[in-house]
Amino acid sequence: MANLLWLQGGACSGNTMSFLNAEEPSACDLVTDFGINVLWHPSLGLELGENLQKMLLALTSGQMPLDIFVFEGTVVNAPNGTGEWNRFAGRPMRDWVTDLCKVANFVVAVGDCATWGGIPATAPNPTESEGLQFLKRDHGGYLGKDFKSKAGLPVINIPGCPAHPDWITQIVVAVATGRGGELSLDEFQRPKTFFTSFTQTGCTRNMHFAYKVSATEFGQRKGCLFYDLGCRGPMTHSPCNRILWNRQSSKTRAGMPCMGCTEPEFPFFDLAPGTVFKTQTVMGVPKDMPTGVDKTGYIKLTAAAKAASPRWAEEDIFVV
Amino acid sequence: MNSEQQNATLRKMAQLMRDGLKTQTEPFPETEKEFAAILEELRRLDPGDLEGKMVISGFVDHPYGPDRQRCMECMYYLVHRQWCDLPELAVPVEADWWCRLWRI
Numbered sequence: 001m002a003n004l005l006w007l008q009g010g011a012c013s014g015n016t017m018s019f020l021n022a023e024e025p026s027a028c029d030l031v032t033d034f035g036i037n038v039l040w041h042p043s044l045g046l047e048l049g050e051n052l053q054k055m056l057l058a059l060t061s062g063q064m065p066l067d068i069f070v071f072e073g074t075v076v077n078a079p080n081g082t083g084e085w086n087r088f089a090g091r092p093m094r095d096w097v098t099d100l101c102k103v104a105n106f107v108v109a110v111g112d113c114a115t116w117g118g119i120p121a122t123a124p125n126p127t128e129s130e131g132l133q134f135l136k137r138d139h140g141g142y143l144g145k146d147f148k149s150k151a152g153l154p155v156i157n158i159p160g161c162p163a164h165p166d167w168i169t170q171i172v173v174a175v176a177t178g179r180g181g182e183l184s185l186d187e188f189q190r191p192k193t194f195f196t197s198f199t200q201t202g203c204t205r206n207m208h209f210a211y212k213v214s215a216t217e218f219g220q221r222k223g224c225l226f227y228d229l230g231c232r233g234p235m236t237h238s239p240c241n242r243i244l245w246n247r248q249s250s251k252t253r254a255g256m257p258c259m260g261c262t263e264p265e266f267p268f269f270d271l272a273p274g275t276v277f278k279t280q281t282v283m284g285v286p287k288d289m290p291t292g293v294d295k296t297g298y299i300k301l302t303a304a305a306k307a308a309s310p311r312w313a314e315e316d317i318f319v320v
Numbered sequence: 321m322n323s324e325q326q327n328a329t330l331r332k333m334a335q336l337m338r339d340g341l342k343t344q345t346e347p348f349p350e351t352e353k354e355f356a357a358i359l360e361e362l363r364r365l366d367p368g369d370l371e372g373k374m375v376i377s378g379f380v381d382h383p384y385g386p387d388r389q390r391c392m393e394c395m396y397y398l399v400h401r402q403w404c405d406l407p408e409l410a411v412p413v414e415a416d417w418w419c420r421l422w423r424i
Contacts, residue, residue, distance in 0.1 A: 214395040216405050227395040228423070274352050283350060284389075284423045302424050303393050311400040 002067040002176035006041040009086055009093050010120045010129050011073025014162040015111035016043050022165035025173060036176045053089045060099040068175055069104035074113040074120045074129035075142040085127060101143055105151045106175045110168055115157040116264040123270050137264045151180055157189040161261035166243055167194050188264060199258045200233035202241030211309035212302050221316040225257040230277045232260030234290030330412040337381040345378035348420050358421060362408040373409055378420035391415055394422045
């Protein structure tokens with residue numbers, strides 16, 4: 001039996017909603033099939049008031065073991081580094097986070113806010129928010145870059161806005177069943193099993209990407225969303241087109257550009273007007289290239305691809 | 321636009337440029353901000369105002385600049401349809417033409 005505690009800091013509950021929609025395995029499977037004891041969760045916990053406080057104190061004192069501490073949302077430090085803007089069970093949430101991270105075998109940050117600060121940490125960051133071990137791309141965050149949980153791992157980051165339900169439950173199961181030590185993490189402490197390939201991997205518009213045919217308006221079923229509509233699929237690490245959402249689809253499959261929400265800089269360009277749903281260019285060339293491609297190579301590739309593009313690439317091939 | 325209308329429009333555009341139509345090739349929009357401003361100007365035009373579109377977007381009937389940029393490599397160009405798919409323009413074009421809304 002592995003004890004799991006889930007708390008929320010500066011959050012919209014989006015990752016909780018995502019978690020509750022998990023299918024493989026589901027949130028119920030965690031309890032019935034994998035022996036996870038969900039001590040408390042903002043949407044599922046039964047304890048209130050003093051009872052909850054007692055349980056948290058039992059955990060922080062070591063009376064009750066804490067195997068997995070899941071945190072959703074930012075660590076709120078405002079005002080003036082006190083954390084008083086986000087109080088929970090009688091004290092600033094950040095103080096609970098400090099104490100719980102000391103006793104937890106594994107610490108899992110779920111969603112962009114808990115991993116890198118996400119939208120709340122966007123400039124001017126009035127809540128003085130930060131992620132557990134990162135603030136955007138800067139390693140450190142609330143716990144500091146040297147933090148390791150009792151099991152010897154840094155915070156396991158499962159980013160996304162929200163994270164896909166099954167990324168959450170599959171990592172929790174891996175940890176709860178003693179396979180946490182086998183997790184291989186990338187430079188941003190994301191499990192490589194999910195965050196090595198790109199959002200573009202498996203995208204149904206890849207043929208249009210290859211032949212440089214652009215979607216120029218929403219609703220078009222032909223064309224790639226990268227060239228004009230700001231899609232970040234070619235430079236975002238996520239399996240969104242391999243592990244589909246609701247087992248059905250993905251943003252790009254539905255004609256919605258990837259917004260790069262599993263990367264530390266999300267939301268990109270600080271949401272400045274004109275930067276969302278529009279590919280940012282400098283003198284007509286994309287500011288952000290597909291990962292690993294340089295400007296010269298990109299221009300050469302475009303010329304070759306355009307010259308080779310077949311007629312069908314300009315048409316809607318998804319005819320029902 | 322059917323193919324006959326498309327050919328007629330293409331011929332008309334070519335003729336206008338041969339006759340010396342002065343278009344705004346400069347300044348080239350450095351970022352999205354300037355690009356968006358040109359699009360805004362285009363949106364204010366009557367969709368049928370072909371000459372107005374050509375002037376604002378800076379059409380020329382040859383490759384342009386030191387890099388010899390041309391429609392052929394532009395992301396809005398549909399090679400087989402010989403068509404500019406930028407919604408604010410939506411006109412037939414030749415591969416060797418260029419305008420300042422060029423993006424790759």
